[in-house]
Amino acid sequence: MISALDSVAEDAVGFVLAGGRSSRMGSDKALIELDGEPQIVRALNILRGAGLSLTIAGGGFHLSAYAPLLDDAGLGPLGGICAALASTTAAHGVFLSVDMPLLPPSLISLIVRQARITSSAVTCLSASGFAQTFPCVVLRAVLPILQKELDAGNKGCFSALRAAATALHKPFTVLAVENLVQAGQLEHPRSLPAALWFLNVNTPSDLERARSLVAVYQVI
Secondary structure, eight states: OOOTTSSGGGGGGEEEEEOOOOOSSSSOTTEEEEEEEEEHHHHHHHHHHTTOEEEESSSOGGGGGGGEEOOOOTTTHHHHHHHHHHOOOEEEEEEEEEEEOOOOOOHHHHHHHHHHTTTEEEEEETTEEEEEEEEEEGGGHHHHHHHHHTTTOOHOOOOOOHHHHHHHTTOOEEEEEHHHHHHHHHHOTTTOOGEEEEEOSSSSHHHHHHHHHHHHTTTT
């Protein structure tokens, strides 16, 4: 089983995507607290638990109090990915959106290792049969292709990432999280079912659901 404490940092760097207007939440979702911690802190800790260095892409200047901050030019997640990949010489960028507070760090470690093994342009996950855009591991070599997609007005992350993998003639790998759990490669430290790991906390009702899960499973 993959340990969250096993470092994956030698050729990968972590980025929390924190741009967006948080219009559905009504206030900055990066600072919304879950079990006494702002979501930005929880997201950074997920990447830190996988042994990654940390940067925030997008969001207001106030977030620079938590980690180094990159400007995404207000171009959404794809703009954040492009800015992040342009800022590093590491082979892989590891991306997590700020609104996914229930993921185990061991999941990040595992997908980085899979990205290395498969030499994939993009490595992401699926849950309950649905592919998830984040978290994902992106090969830095796809940056010029992603930038072209962004410049052409395509701000959709998943389609741009798939197009970049195709153009680079490298795999676009989607790992079914249920299979990883069933194979004994992965588990949540608080036994939270895998289908719930990918809860996005974008609205007040999402937040209430996350708080209920934290209370039941003692997720920290």
